[in-house]
Amino acid sequence: MRKWLSWILCLALLIGGSVSFLFRGNYIYERALTPHAAQASEFTQCDSSSAVVADGEFTYIDSYYYYHDCDNYHFLKQDDASSGGGYAPLHGSMAQVRDLDDLSSKTIYYLTRSSNDKKPKTTEYRNTDHYSAGEYRVKVFERH
Numbered sequence: 001m002r003k004w005l006s007w008i009l010c011l012a013l014l015i016g017g018s019v020s021f022l023f024r025g026n027y028i029y030e031r032a033l034t035p036h037a038a039q040a041s042e043f044t045q046c047d048s049s050s051a052v053v054a055d056g057e058f059t060y061i062d063s064y065y066y067y068h069d070c071d072n073y074h075f076l077k078q079d080d081a082s083s084g085g086g087y088a089p090l091h092g093s094m095a096q097v098r099d100l101d102d103l104s105s106k107t108i109y110y111l112t113r114s115s116n117d118k119k120p121k122t123t124e125y126r127n128t129d130h131y132s133a134g135e136y137r138v139k140v141f142e143r144h
Helices: 002-024 037-041 057-066 085-090
Strands: 050-054 073-076 107-113 125-133 136-143
Touching: 037 057, 037 125, 037 136, 050 057, 057 073, 057 085, 057 107
Parallel strands: 050 073, 050 107
Antiparallel strands: 107 136, 125 136
16 A cells, blocks of 8 residues: 555656646746746857857856857856866866957857846957846947
8 A cells, every 4th residue: 555655646746746847847946036048048149250158157057058059158257167066067168268358259148147247347348238038138248
């Protein structure tokens, strides 16, 4: 009897989780939000003359799925990425840029979350536009 009750409980949890995912989507309970990385990616373009730069490791990893085939996708961090923890795969990564001015792209789409909505320092680019998608902001920088 216990074995069958365990199976029924597991099946009920699986169905309940699937129904919740169907209606809520990819919901992050710790932050009480649904990520909008997919919607933010619709405002960007990544090619040889345009780069997408995330404001840090978290945003880079959170949005990576939408830019995995983009050779010009980077994250901005002046110090080295951590060699331990969840960001360890980014330590020493070629995707890291320390300054927007290090890039040679004509256009940069700077991807940031509203909780970290700082404007990056640059002398080569000027902010020409911005878009919002949920907690994400996309700031467009053009080279002068």
